[in-house]
Amino acid sequence: MVVEHAELSIVPGREKEFEEAFTRGHRAIAQAAGYRWARLVRQIENPGIYLLLVGWETLESHTVGFRESPLFQEWRGAVGEFFASAPVVTHYEAEPDLDHLD
Template sequence: MIVEHAELAIEAGREEEFEAAFAQARKVISQAGGFQWVELLRGVERPAVYLLLVGWESVEAHNVGFRGSAAFARWRELIGPFFASPPDVEHFGVLGERFTG
């Protein structure tokens, strides 16, 4: 499994609209092949910045499968209008189970 890490800068003042649109968009991404889970976090110091984390079976499932699909077009249609700048996206490999102490 890999984790997509995307920093999303949202136009100031549109955060609530973005969050409502994301509630719809997560249903779209959840139907993608190779999708495992999605989490959205909001910045504390920078409340117009969000951290999107998505678990994928592989980088290819994200970059080829999802990004090459009609579902990706719908995903961007829902949340893209709120972006203040293009998202900064990277992929990370999971090294082990989440440690909770």
């Protein structure tokens, strides 16, 4: 399994709107082949920064299957206007025992 780690910087004052839009955006991610689970957490020190973690079966499930599909456009359409800057995305290899997160 691969874990996508995305740091999202949100336009100041639009955090509540982003959280509401994330619910719609998550529906798109969850439909993607290879999707396993997702978690969104808000930073305490800077409440305009969020960490999005998404479990994928493989790296390609995210980078090709999702990002090159209409579902990615649906995701960005729901949340993209709230980004103060481009998300910083990295990937981590995870052990199968992390599957208990969802």
